[in-house]
Amino acid sequence: MQNNKFLELNANENSLGMSASAKQAITESLGEGFRYPDNPRNALISKISSIHDVSENQISLGNGSTENIRATLQMLQNKALKEGRQFQMVIPVPTFDCAAMYANAIGVPVVKIPVTAENYDLDFDELQKTADEFDGISLFYICNPNNPTGIITATEKLKTWISNAPDNHYFLLDQAYMDYVSDPSFESAIEWVKQGLSGNLVVIHTFSKLCALAGMRVGYAISNPQTIENIEAFMSMDNTNLSGAVAAIATLNDAEFLALSLRTTNQSRQMIETVLDELGLCYLPSQSNFIFYEIKGDLKTYIDRMRDHDIKVGREFPPVTGFNRLTLGRPDEMAVFVKTLKLFREKGWV
Incomplete structure (x- = not known):
């Protein structure tokens, strides 16, 4: 079983969950x-x-x-x-x-x-x-x-x-x-x-x-x-x-669920792009259910700090350095991430 304490934003899963x-x-x-x-x-x-x-x-x-x-x-x-x-x-x-x-x-x-x-x-x-x-x-x-x-x-x-x-x-x-x-x-x-x-x-x-x-x-x-x-x-x-x-x-066969699934991801992507623009962190134009964005500072430290705040984000992806991969979860999950990322900026961590 996964530890429900954490936001799982590291495996590109669809946290909307299976359709009814x-x-x-x-x-x-x-x-x-x-x-x-x-x-x-x-x-x-x-x-x-x-x-x-x-x-x-x-x-x-x-x-x-x-x-x-x-x-x-x-x-x-x-x-x-x-x-x-x-x-x-x-x-x-x-x-x-x-x-x-x-x-x-x-x-x-x-x-x-x-x-x-x-x-x-x-x-x-x-x-x-x-x-x-x-x-x-x-x-x-x-x-x-x-x-x-x-x-x-x-x-x-x-x-x-x-x-x-x-x-x-x-x-x-x-x-x-x-x-x-x-x-x-x-x-x-x-x-x-x-x-x-x-x-x-x-x-x-x-x-x-x-x-x-x-x-x-x-x-x-x-x-x-x-x-x-x-x-x-x-x-x-x-x-x-x-x-x-x-x-x-x-x-x-469930067109309504598929539309909701896509709409939810697009909404979450917009939330993350907005905060990254606000913080001046560059990101690649995502055509997926995750986003690859810049981190100013040591990536391993950033990952560890996110985990300390109960959020799992993606690992390192060499040879590209200084970027992190974030799964686009539900909008409520993204709201928690946005709040945490802004806190990191206040502390001078990103």
């Missing part, structure tokens, strides 16, 4: 808990297929999208072994570190390319150079919007880069936060899969954020049918539990 419809669906499904989740899984795949207008054989359900990350990595490692080729993963940093953790665990080299100093975006030249100089298979893991920066990469630049890639370059695009994007220039890479932009593109999404189902562990990957079949060979059987599947379906 999801809770009801879980409760009503308990009588079927003795059966395997085949029917709910199939129903969820059908629902995702309908939402994105892709075939059901283009979808792989995961025990959270992190399982989709792991399986894609293992699939390509196996491909490289069979073909007698080297395999590496190339990632921008900072980014969500789950992919690198999985790679390290199975002995896959990870090459880390810092984001640009100008705008914290992808350094396409260095990413490309790293892969071009490697005689083997390269997997690019790209989180868009990126975590922890919260920014999106220009659609046309990313799309062109992927479309011009050679056959030994693969792309795993993590769109965990795509539901929060308000920038009209953004285009989901799921559309690129549908357009046949690249046979080496896998896009993943999760129900942990807007849908508030982090504890239910439901995510999915979308790609071409052959790639999905190859990934499925490395997924655990019956990996989506009954409760997770029915909760995900109920939430997807």
